[in-house]
Amino acid sequence: RKEVEQDPGPFNVPEGATVAFNCTYSNSASQSFFWYRQDCRKEPKLLMSVYSSGNEDGRFTAQLNRASQYISLLIRDSKLSDSATYLCVVLSGNTGKLIFGQGTTLQVKP
Amino acid sequence: ETGVTQTPRHLVMGMTNKKSLKCEQHLGHNAMYWYKQSAKKPLELMFVYSLEERVENNSVPSRFSPECPNSSHLFLHLHTLQPEDSALYLCASSQEPGHNTEAFFGQGTRLTVV
Numbered sequence: 001r002k003e004v005e006q007d008p009g010p011f012n013v014p015e016g017a018t019v020a021f022n023c024t025y026s027n028s029a030s031q032s033f034f035w036y037r038q039d040c041r042k043e044p045k046l047l048m049s050v051y052s053s054g055n056e057d058g059r060f061t062a063q064l065n066r067a068s069q070y071i072s073l074l075i076r077d078s079k080l081s082d083s084a085t086y087l088c089v090v091l092s093g094n095t096g097k098l099i100f101g102q103g104t105t106l107q108v109k110p
Numbered sequence: 111e112t113g114v115t116q117t118p119r120h121l122v123m124g125m126t127n128k129k130s131l132k133c134e135q136h137l138g139h140n141a142m143y144w145y146k147q148s149a150k151k152p153l154e155l156m157f158v159y160s161l162e163e164r165v166e167n168n169s170v171p172s173r174f175s176p177e178c179p180n181s182s183h184l185f186l187h188l189h190t191l192q193p194e195d196s197a198l199y200l201c202a203s204s205q206e207p208g209h210n211t212e213a214f215f216g217q218g219t220r221l222t223v224v
Contacts, residue, residue: 004152034212043200043215044153087153097166098143098213100153 006101023071023088032091113137116216131186133201141207142184147198191223
């Protein structure tokens with residue numbers, strides 16, 4: 001079983017749609033969780049951290065369910081500029097080892 | 111302008127060549143990393159350095175040899191690579207390893223082994 005699993009997609013949605021991505025992780029001792037965004041042929045960049053209580057940043061909402069070991073990302077009112085690959089990332093242990101999921105590709109269409 | 115700079119951006123090398131990838135971070139971070147990103151695969155952690163000391167080597171073949179002369183610079187020396195080593199190699203840094211801190215990535219070196 002992969003340490004971090006994501007549906008690779010692609011998710012094709014119209015502008016203005018709401019889209020949700022899920023991610024599951026296998027190590028129950030994982031400490032911290034993040035969503036990164038990677039544009040085509042670019043480096044990954046932090047989108048948001050994921051807190052146990054859930055957190056929101058504008059149109060983006062991240063949630064963590066430790067019992068079920070999954071993380072979600074909700075994007076409301078999708079924009080063309082949201083088209084990218086969204087990487088679920090889990091921090092394991094004290095060595096700062098970031099475990100990346102394969103990424104979920106989002107394509108927002110006009 | 112990114113705080114993590116990688117050179118070269120693109121590299122084509124033969125299987126008998128020796129080359130080096132360079133990474134420099136201007137963020138005052140203490141931890142630096144090498145990742146490999148192959149097509150349709152997750153990023154794979156290769157090496158972790160904390161304060162110039164290697165703290166992790168994820169079973170990487172010896173044809174990849176990292177070097178961290180100081181906390182701002184990280185190199186990846188390459189020799190006798192295989193075509194399957196063709197990938198995007200990403201350098202990253204963070205304030206400390208093992209803490210809830212953001213990792214900043216360089217733009218990567220796209221390596222093609224012919």
